[in-house]
Amino acid sequence: DAEITQSPRHKITETGRQVTLACHQTWNHNNMFWYRQDLGHGLRLIHYSYGVQDTNKGEVSDGYSVSRSNTEDLPLTLESAASSQTSVYFCASSRTRSNEQFFGPGTRLTVL
């Protein structure tokens, strides 16, 4: 069955370190998204991609970057982790830009 996976599921890191969160989908969806979920804020869009080599900033993109070298993967990089980036991160994909999104299981990141 097609699916979307995230790794690691849990990560603890220190302030200032570079961290990369992986997202892999097997639906062959062109559209992929990264969100963070924080209490009181719901899900907020960090970055998104509509296809290979396409990346776009979302609502809360500062301190994050993404790259899209193939259809299946959209890794999220925190260049220099900050305590404010402690959160649960969800990757999602969709068949079209306007359709509902399919979410991965999430990565809980703690920055100490």
Next chain:
Amino acid sequence: DQQVKQNSPSLSVQEGRISILNCDYTNSMFDYFLWYKKYPAEGPTFLISISSIKDKNEDGRFTVFLNKSAKHLSLHIVPSQPGDSAVYFCAARDTGNQFYFGTGTSLTVIP
């Protein structure tokens, strides 16, 4: 500023009764609305949606109502079951295909 708001962080309902989850939005340009359901330690899963040209969409026990003049939508679950206990997020899509999510409502269905 939060464009999609769920003002009730939690809701408890007896099994078999109706659950009503509410969502308000501020952007009149939103043209598509969705509800997602989320269990602990899992990602959100799509539940039901409604286009802005409709005022009601039904799928089994789940019905979404849209009141555009009030910028309000609601999700009705009838009858509620213990397996419906989860966090429910409403979301709205703008004309640029950006999705905005509410803060979620935690539903507990009491057996």
